[in-house]
Amino acid sequence: MAISRDKKNTLVAELSELLVNAKNTVFASYNGLSVADLQQLRAAARAEGVVIKVVKNRLVRVAMADNATYKDTDTSALNGQLLYAISADDEVAPAKVLDTFAKTNPALVLAGAFTADGSVMTADEVKALASLPSKSQLIAEVIAQLLSPVHDVTNALSGNLHALLDGVSAKATN
Numbered sequence: 001m002a003i004s005r006d007k008k009n010t011l012v013a014e015l016s017e018l019l020v021n022a023k024n025t026v027f028a029s030y031n032g033l034s035v036a037d038l039q040q041l042r043a044a045a046r047a048e049g050v051v052i053k054v055v056k057n058r059l060v061r062v063a064m065a066d067n068a069t070y071k072d073t074d075t076s077a078l079n080g081q082l083l084y085a086i087s088a089d090d091e092v093a094p095a096k097v098l099d100t101f102a103k104t105n106p107a108l109v110l111a112g113a114f115t116a117d118g119s120v121m122t123a124d125e126v127k128a129l130a131s132l133p134s135k136s137q138l139i140a141e142v143i144a145q146l147l148s149p150v151h152d153v154t155n156a157l158s159g160n161l162h163a164l165l166d167g168v169s170a171k172a173t174n
Contacts, residue, residue, distance in 0.1 A: 008059060011055055011059050012059055012062050012063045012066070015053065015055060015059065015060060015063035016063045016066050016067055018051060018053070018086045018088075019063060019064065019067050019069075019070060019086070019114075020067060020069075021088040022086045022087065022088055022114075022116060023087055023088060023089065023090065023091045023115075023116045024086075024087055024090075024091045024092070024093075024094050024095065024113055024114070024115055024116065024129075025084055025085070025086045025094065025113060025114045026084070026085045026094040026095050026098055026110065026112075026113040026126055027077075027078065027082045027083065027084050027085070027111050027112055027113065027114075028082065028083055028085070028098050028102070028108050028109060028110045028111050029080055029081060029082060029108070029109045029111055030054070030081055030082070030083045030107065030108055031080065031081050031107060032107035033105060033107045033108060037105055037107075038052075038054070038083075040101075041083075041097075041098075041101050041105075041108070044097055044100070044101060045085060045094075045097045048087075048090075048093045048096070048097050049087060049088075049089050049090065049093060050085050050086065050087045050093050050094050050097050051085070051086045051087070052083055052084070052085055053083065053084045053086065054083045054084075055084065057075075057078040057079070057082060060075070060078060060082075060084065061075050061078065064114075069116070069117065069118045070114065070118050072118065073114060073118045073119070073120060074120055077111060077112045077120065082111060085097055085098050090134065090135055091115075091116070091129075091135075092129055092130070092132050092133075092134055092135065093134070094113070095110075095113065095126050095127075095129040095130040096130045096134065098110055098126075098130070099126070099127060099130035099131075100130075109123075110123045110126045110127060110130075111123055112125075112126060113125070113126045113129070
């Protein structure tokens with residue numbers, strides 16, 4: 001069933017708005033996925049702050065042409081039935097969500113991505129991106145590294161304090 005011109009314009013406007021704020025847009029082929037699988041994917045994506053859109057590639061090309069960042073981007077990889085995972089908060093989240101879902105649902109195949117600066121990533125680059133730790137995990141690791149010397153000093157001081165107290169206690173009993 002064909003959709004009306006007004007509906008197409010609405011979809012293009014919505015996509016344009018998402019692309020303006022997007023840090024990363026990952027696209028994947030979803031041939032063979034059931035509606036229930038797509039709903040499960042959308043729920044997992046929503047939990048990570050990722051928006052999943054299933055839109056005709058032609059409408060995505062129109063939305064990208066209207067955007068100053070993406071107007072010169074190569075869109076030749078947009079072939080077949082594709083879904084788009086878009087995140088305005090995290091560069092890694094769309095790739096992680098789709099890669100995690102693809103591990104249990106082989107019908108979902110990563111095809112590529114568009115970065116915030118308008119460059120194109122291949123499927124292999126998207127898989128490599130998905131293997132990176134999340135932003136919050138990286139922040140936690142940096143904080144742990146920064147606090148490591150503090151923990152070492154307090155442990156050393158408390159160890160010496162215990163030894164001193166043990167020595168005083170031994171002298172007091174003699």
